[in-house]
Amino acid sequence: MIRSDFDALIGALGKHILGKPQQIKLALTCMLAQGHLLIEDLPGMGKTTLSHALARLFNLDYSRIQFTSDLLPSDMLGATIFNAQTQDFVFRPGPVFNQLILADEINRASPKTQSALLESMEEQQVSIDGTTYPLPTPFFVIGTQNPTFQSGTYPLPESQLDRFLMKISLGYPDWEAEKAMLSDAGIKDDTVSYSVEQLCDWQQRVKKVHASDAVINYILRLVTMSRTTPGFPHALSPRASKALLQAARAWAFIHNRDHVLPDDIQAVFVAVSEHRLRASYQDTDEDTSFSQRLLESVDPLAA
Amino acid sequence: MKGTGLPVKGHRATLILSIAMLVLTVVLNQPLMGWVMLMMTCAAVIRFYLFRAGQTQKLSQRLVNLLAVLACIALAWFSGQQGLLEIMVNLLVTGCALKLLVLRRTKDFLQLTACAFFLTGCALIFEQALSTAIVLSIIVLLLLLGLQQLYAPQLAFKKHLSANVKLGLQALPIASLLFLIMPQLPPLWGMPAGKSTQTGLSESMTPGDIAALTQSTDRVFTATFSQALPPPQQRYWRAMVLESFNGNTWTVSEYRKQQQLLSQFTTRTLEAEPQGNWAEYQLIIEPNASKWLYALDVSRPADRASLTKVISNQDYSLSTVQPVMSKQLFDMQYNADAKKPLAANGIDTQLNLQLPVSGKNPRAKDWAQQLRHRYSDNNALVDAIMRYFADQNFSYTLTPGAMPEHPVDTFLFERQAGFCAHYASAMTYVLRETGIPARIVSGYQGGEAITQNALSVYQYDAHAWVEAAPDGKTWERFDPTAMVAMSRLQYGFQQSMADQHADMPLFSRARARDSALLGGLFAMIDTVNYQWSRWVLGFDNERQQDMLTDILGEKTTTKLALFGLAVMLFITGLLALYFIPKPAARYTDEIQRLYDSLSARLHKLTGVERANLSARQYLHLLAPHLDAQTFSLFEQFTQQYEKIRYVPSGQQRNHYARLRSQHRILMKQLKKGMGGFRPSPLTEE
Known part of the structure; x- marks a missing residue:
């Protein structure tokens, strides 16, 4: 049964990241919606742990790319090398040819490298020396970035932030969770595990979740509000409304429903739209949340 | 840190703010010093450049601080030459210019916008013409646009504009209603008088020193008559009376000045029902920072409101209690036939026979003695002097050259060319030598009819004439200039100067007379400005009361209260019209x-x-x-x-x-x- 599947799954993940069920659900939603995830947080908050856990859970090929300011696109995508034995050029695929990539500290790399990764995310293929190499399916990138106010960062431009389906941040765990983490460190339950095929199947089924006119109208009202009301530095693009629907479908799916409710949209709305609404030059620690304001001013029920 | 940073390149809000600031500086050109204007222009240009190129390397804080220190020193240096008000406006504009250079955060933007709104208000102190009002409204519109652009950069510019215009149109009826109905409170504080703003006639006249008279085309005042305009020969607008002479310079006598000061503190009463033929007129005086009023002979305040503002001096001149710092309206009445008797205490005779003891102007003195011998009758003597100007080869010119030594002698017997001050000065001097009380009156003569019953008087209408008392009892007006330049008096200054047009600036009012189109345009602008000052700027407490009386008939407390209530309800209704949400559309679902x-x-x-x-x-x-x-x-x-x-x-x-x-x-x-x-x-x- 799907229901028990997801409960077990979320429970298993929750053993790795304690006290963060909402973020775990969002990450899973993002994966099922075939989008990419951006995690913004301070170092040491469990970004890497979460991606490790996800990879292990679905038995995905996993690689971690540590972004630094001197990382070149070829370091990541791979390069064509001369093989002296066969007197031939062979392509050596880089770490990007994996099913789950952890692009760690993505905003430490130079813009050139950043855009190389984001391009492969969008196209799901890599072109080197005129040859196109498809990336594996499923292909899921978890980018992590440090808050932009930290030194040595190149903030991702708005156009590239848009490529990430969701942006979440984990935040500090609460007292109980951290205490539990410190006392049973190392005890992890890896009995729950799923195949890659299962994941692909779910991804296909997410696409079939029903979104009624009322739900689509609600999404349209939200994005229109952001375009016509003063006070929003960036309006939501059609790409954003597509992402919103996709994420809401996945959210409905992991809650064992075959149709989307306005509540699903509300649940994913902040994660999907906040990084698109906020101008890159604005500090993220500001207290007014643009997406929260949108949610509060749009009636989910009107026909 | 709180407050968010602003982007530099392509930030339209900043660009709009810069433009508004620049236009505001141009409007404020009167009080601003050249270098302050230059600084604001530089700041705006740098902002334009940053808008286009988005150079991230902005001016360093250190450099701007240095500039600020230098600007403060310069302001302190120039503060002696300018009035307090001007220096403060200069200081504010300098501050704005520097802030515009280092505009980084939303907070800075809001501060600058607030300052700009304040400066917009300040600009109205210096100029209140209709054109200024329009430009200032546009600046306000721009500032509001900038704010909208700051908070909603994703919306189209057209949308902001239409929202702005809509708001303005909504506010307009309420604003006009409040303007008409709200009680007008007197100002809470006085405006410091600026040194540079005093314009118009001066309190002393030294004909010999003036080599050439420059003519300004600024308007001095407008007079609206309730009946027909006075005939051109009667259009002598008395400003001040110059009675004290030191051989070179005529000044207002110290005695009169003291009297004027004293009478500020005495209660003035309206005279009993006027005897004779008094005609009402209304003066709209342009700001000139002086206390002298311009009035026809013999004038007095026509109503209580004007009475509180006007002092009637013993020499028949009128002055205001406060200097005229902004356009002001006075209700006056005049009687062309009224006599001007000398004061009974003999002070007039004493003042107006006074002559300097120096041995200046000996030939004029001799000539006066000869005249005295020849004519025993004072009237005949005055006629003889007037005739002298007509018979000799005297001419009227604006460029007589300087006459430093024995100015009266030089003028009477050598040059025989000059303008009104020379004629009036010479005649008064000779009359005093013969023992007839005489004095110089300076003011304006003539005026240009801008409507059926309104006259505008310009700086170039400035004139000086003689008042003498041949019979020792009443003052009579003599205008020696008229003997040589009759046209100057009958047709006004413009006509008589037709041959001297070459000296006029290209686009002056005087030149405009030659071209029908330009002339028509000037006339139209004059008329519009006149109506603006009369109906909008001149709408004071009294007119408001008059209007209320017109509407309500007799004013009773109940009526006023009901009227106030009705207006309040009307305004509330208007506001409600805008703010009450529209009834929800009928359900389709x-x-x-x-x-x-x-x-x-x-x-x-x-x-x-x-x-x-x-x-x-x-x-x-x-x-x-x-x-x-x-x-x-x-x-x-x-x-x-x-x-x-x-x-x-x-x-x-x-x-x-x-x-x-x-x-x-x-x-x-x-x-x-x-x-x-x-x-x-x-x-x-």
Whole structure:
């Protein structure tokens, strides 16, 4: 049964990241919606742990790319090398040819490298020396970035932030969770595990979740509000409304429903739209949340 | 750190603010010093450049601080030459220019905008012409646009503009109504007088020193007559009387100045019902920072409001209690036939026979003695002097050259060319030598009819003439200039100077006379400006009272209170018209209607509003407020609603029917169980 599947799954993940069920659900939603995830947080908050856990859970090929300011696109995508034995050029695929990539500290790399990764995310293929190499399916990138106010960062431009389906941040765990983490460190339950095929199947089924006119109208009202009301530095693009629907479908799916409710949209709305609404030059620690304001001013029920 | 940084390149809000600041600086050109204007221009240009190129390397804070220090030193240096008000405006503009250079955060932007609004108000101190008012309104519009652009950069510029114009149009009727009805309070503080702003006639006249008279085309005042205009020969506008002479310079006598000061503190009363033929007129004086008023002979204030502002001096001149710092309106009346008797205490004779003891102007003195011998009758003597000007080869010129030594002699017997001051000075001097009391009156002569019954007088109409008392009892006006340049008096200054046009600036009013188009344009602008000053700037407390009397008839407290109430209600009505939300559009959707009617009902009963919650969230929110039966009914209803709305294949005929019947049952239940509800925790207290 799907229901028990997801409960077990979320429970298993929750053993790795304690006290963060909402973020775990969002990450899973993002994966099922075939989008990419951006995690913004301070170092040491469990970004890497979460991606490790996800990879292990679905038995995905996993690689971690540590972004630094001197990382070149070829370091990541791979390069064509001369093989002296066969007197031939062979392509050596880089770490990007994996099913789950952890692009760690993505905003430490130079813009050139950043855009190389984001391009492969969008196209799901890599072109080197005129040859196109498809990336594996499923292909899921978890980018992590440090808050932009930290030194040595190149903030991702708005156009590239848009490529990430969701942006979440984990935040500090609460007292109980951290205490539990410190006392049973190392005890992890890896009995729950799923195949890659299962994941692909779910991804296909997410696409079939029903979104009624009322739900689509609600999404349209939200994005229109952001375009016509003063006070929003960036309006939501059609790409954003597509992402919103996709994420809401996945959210409905992991809650064992075959149709989307306005509540699903509300649940994913902040994660999907906040990084698109906020101008890159604005500090993220500001207290007014643009997406929260949108949610509060749009009636989910009107026909 | 709080407050968000602003982008530099392509930030349209900053560009709009810079433009507004630049235009404002140009409007404020009168009080501003050249280098301050230059600084603002530089700041705006740098902003334009940053807008286009987005150079991230901005001016360093250190450099701007240095500039600020230098600017402060310069301001302090120049503060002696300017009035307090001007220096303060300069200081504010300098500050704005520097801030514009280092504009980094939203906070800075808001500060600058607030300063710009304040400066817009300040600009009205210096100029109140209609054109200025229009430009200032545009600046306000620009500033508002900048604010909108700051807060909603994603919206189209056109949208901002239309929103702005709409707001303006909405505010307009309310503003005009308040302007007409609100009681006008007197100013709370006086405006410091600027040193540089005093314009017009000066209190001393040294004809010999002036080599060439420059003519300004600034308007001095406008007079509106209730009856016909006075004939050109009577248009002598008296400003001040110069009675003290030291051989070179004529000044207002110290005695008169003291009297004037004293009479400020004495109570003035309107004279009893006027004798003779008094005609009413209204003066609109342009700001000139002086206290002298311009009036026809013999004038006096016509009503109580003007009486409080005007002092009637013993020498028949009029002055104001406060210097005229902004356009002001005075209601006057004049009687052309009134006599001007000398003061009974002999002070007039004493002052006006005074002559310097120096041995200056000996030839004029001799000539006076000869005249005295020849004519025993004073009137004949005065005629002889007037004739002398006509018979000899005297000419009228604006460029007579300087006459430093024995100015009267040089003028009378050598040059024989000069302008009004020379003629008046020479004649008064000779008359005093012969023992006839005489003095110089300076003021304006003539005026240009801008409407049927209004005259505008310009700086180039400035004139000086002689007042003498041949019979020792009443003052009479003599104008020696008229003997040589009759046309100057009959047709005004313009006509008589036709041959001297070459000296005029290209686009002057004087030149405009030659071209029908330009002339028409000037006349039209004059008329519009005149109406503006008369009806808008001149709308003072008294006119407001008059208007109220016109509307209400006799003013009683009840009537006034009712009127005030009616106006308030009208304004409230207008505001309500704008702010009351439009009635919601009729439901096109039956399901939503059912849901909304139910939730409205529940809101009324429990006090819990749905307020943009989803159906499911509202159900949970209501749970503690409903009894079990109602809750389960509402839960079923909500589920049915969600089913139709969101579940595939939910939109079937029987689902609608079911929802409708559930709605009916629930409504009945709500009506029945009115008492069974627990009120919301908020209202429980």
